[in-house]
Amino acid sequence: MMLKFKHVAAAVLCMTLASVWAQQAKPLARLANGEVVSEQDLSDYLDNRIDLRQVARNAWGVEGVVQEMAMTRALVLDGGRLGLPRRDGEGTPKRFDDVYGLAVYKKLAPACEAPANEQEARKYFDSHPQAFVVPAQARVERIILPATTEIGGGSAMAWLQDQARAVITGKRKFGLIAMRAKGEYSLDAQGDLGWITLDGDHTIMRALKTVKAGELLGPVQDDEFVYLFSVLQKREARQLSWDESKSFAATRAVSYCREEAQTQMRADLFKRYGVEIDRAAIRELVAKANSANAVTDKAAGKPDEKADAKPQQ
Secondary structure (H helix, E strand, O other), rough: OOOOOOOOOHHHHHHHHHHHHHHOOOOOOEEEOOOEEOOOHHHHHHOOHHOOOOOOOOOHHHHHHHHHHHHHHHHHHHHHHHOOOOOOOOOOOOOOOOOHHHHHHHHHHHOOOOOHHHHHHHHHHOOHHHHHEEEEEEEEEEEEEEEEEEEEEEEHHHHHHHHHHHHHHOOOOOOHHHHHHHHOOOOOOOEEEEEEOOOOOOOHHHHHHHOOOOOOOEEEEEEEEEEEEEEEEEOOEEEOOHHOOOOOOOHHHHHHHHHHHHHHHHHHHHHHHOEOOOOHHHHHHHHHHHHHHHHHHHOOOOOOOOOOOOOOO
């Protein structure tokens, strides 16, 4: 199960985002026809898509939702281009019509059929080895702090550098440092994250793939956060054998076909309609939401621990 490294409590962040959206209107995505996916569009979309509120907890998650909105809009436009009828209903048709978008997608997507028998499944296995790879996994401890945090008389980055040296020399336990960090920032899990799947193309994920068990990664800054990771255990990526795969090869052939089709269709539609996701605008939006959260916490009288407090040994 993939775990997203930085995320903010969904309910808190969504409420704060609503306030931020009300104050500005910077496009999060653009289409070649002049349309944009605005912050208000995102707010309205999340009002209807309750299932995505847990996803929109950080810059990565918000980017994923904006990408889905852009894909839906491109499908709606392509349905109009192809003359596919829309369902009758009251009022103006929705720009981000998930139901119509799904209907268009089903019309455009290639058929993904399971191999007819074990012999055909084996042929698929031999020709698509990439579909039968178990990705690398690691049991990871993590410390995460907003980059703007002042702790130990200095910046979060400087503090984590000191803590990393203390861990390497055996003077301090990673878990105790995580407890100290939790006193500064508790909206994300600190410490042991359990086993995570090292997939995706994010910089940190790529870096973690290179770290051996017993080693540290960081401190490193990504967007508005700084991190320190400790890899406790590691399972490298592994190509499955036919004997391991034959029981589910037919169903995997279908799921992999659908994954590839979705990726290719998104690339084609984004190119056709000139979709551009503004990652900088998304990061800025989430950073402002996090800052607003911090102000709200302070106004509510949340206890502020001493900046120079140190973990107990």
